[in-house]
Amino acid sequence: MVTSTVTPKTIKSPAARTAWLNGRYPRVAAMAVVLVVAASLPLVMSDYRLFQFTLAYIYAIALLGLNLLIGYNGQFSLGHGAFFAIGAYTTAIMIDRWDIGYGWTIIAAGAICLVVGFLFGIPALRIEGMYLALATLALALATPQFLKYHLFEGWTGGVQGIVIDKPEAPFGLPLNPDQWLYFFTLAILLLAFVLGWNLVRGRTGRALVAIRDHRIAAQSMGINTALYKSLIFGVSALYTGVAGALSAIVIQFVAPDSFTLFLSIFFVVGIVVGGLGSITGAIYGGFFIQFVPNIADAISQAAPWAIYGIFLIVFMLVMPLGIAGFLAILWHRLIMGRLASDGNEGHPTET
Template sequence: MSALQEIVETPPIETTPKKYMALGTYASVVVVVLLCAAPLIAKNFVIFQMTMVLIYAIAVLALNILTGGSGQFSLGQSAFYALGAYTSAILMEVFGVNYALTLPVAGGICFIAGYLFGLPALRLSGIYLALATFALATAMPQLLKLHYFEAWTGGVQGLVITKPDAPFGLPLSQDMWLYYFVLVVSMAIYVASVNLLKSRSGRAMMAIRDNEIAASAMGVDVALYKTLAFGVSAGITGVAGGLGAIAVQFVAPDSYTIQLAIALFLGMVVGGVGWLPGSIVGAAFIVFVPNIAEHFSKGLSGAVFGLILVLIIFVLPHGSRQIAYTVQGWFHKLRK
């Protein structure tokens, strides 16, 4: 089969139309108010869990830009998450850099890594691209254990990170301050991502997603925008990795295995492919559903988790966006 035949016969990814990629103004305000008020009535461990939901939401959103925006499958996001986490950890603990300043560095390094990985990946598509990224995710933990980098990475033992205190003497606990810091970063990334997909570059990516041959015929630089999508997705994932390292206060190679990449992919599917607000729903699924499954049965938690996932896929094949559209339809009927 020729490369042209493979591209033509690859089924299109069912995603969200551009005008439905973000929440409306009123819904966005309600969500932001709820997110800001939640830590005021929660305990520190719950605040930590909500912080991890926001961090994973950033990583799921990054994958959504790659798959839902440009139509490229990836099972290697855990590699860029690990790279971002180690970048922030090394800058903080080895070089004494402020935690906030490590995030743009982590994002920039991961952007370059993702862009460079996207160049040879241009020759791949569909399941072949997924397998290539799967290999990247599998190799990354082993690379981090190499003795060449042990002076910086800590090898198998990893690195311990000091959790930052609230600045300016604010009367906030470490967990609460970190939650609000992550919330601000995640909101900024969300707004920037929505604007990206609505921009000329976003329209080019979605044209490639829908029909690569037609996009090329219309003058879209397919190679440029496919590698750009990889770079942007990896850069955002790197920021999420840096935030995750700060929140967990520890980085180790075995924390970033292929299971993390699969979890992020599941989060994208549950949230809704191409629907950016669904990223936080998918992230909540990653954080809370395994605990719920273990609550039902510790010995069969994996089976319960799988059963919940299959049930969600059958009942909500389009993820959380299906619920959002249904609720939106009810509100429109009530207004009329």
């Protein structure tokens, strides 16, 4: 047992070191490094690579929203592709028909998805687990059908979809459109990240987790479960809608068949592989969604999806808590390992 009365400033006890390693400084430092690397990628990468990274960030934004809903609040949605589609079409229609600036269309897309998500969240209160998955699955299935529906064709362009132009960098910045959109997306991702972080670390986050882990107990503690659940449905739809809007701008094209059930399934894959209930998990997930199909294709052109499936299974067997969970355990081990080499046990042996 450490019975040191010396202040930790002069002699760092192992316990203090553990606390420091578990504290915020290493994380902040790591994030700063990641950010610097991310910001310098346009210097070294081709425009096409940059475009792929931009898409990965966009997926990360959508996954962040979905993770708020599934990971933190325990509501299972197989239908977030629908919100992605609503966001994308909102932007495309506003730019194509009314020539509105793309920045405004993103705000509009987010707002519309917030409202639609909130409204969808209200009936969803009555159903849980797999039944909620079915209801949201219906949403995902219906989306391409509605987008193709002949009465809406005047707006949606039917099966053909809508083509839009890529925006130029503003303020005379010396960037080509791909580079500009990369930074633009990175900035929004950062904003989404910070907002999400604040949301889950505060009172709201505790309420969400309480509802996920024990709805009845949460209710009896005075948490308005109905309000929180439908609100978080709205917020998660907002994130996904913003991501959808960005994707329309970056890809310059929307069409019904980009928003099939598979998109929604990939989102769920992304958050689970990235790490449920982890904010950083969304980023790993975004990269998984964007790049693993390419890798699978490179390994076997004959049966790429079999390779992808094997990837999924191996990931889940090795890291059942996702990449974020795996890294957290690894980090923990590392700290414990250091302590063990200091000749101390990390925890008292009795509880």
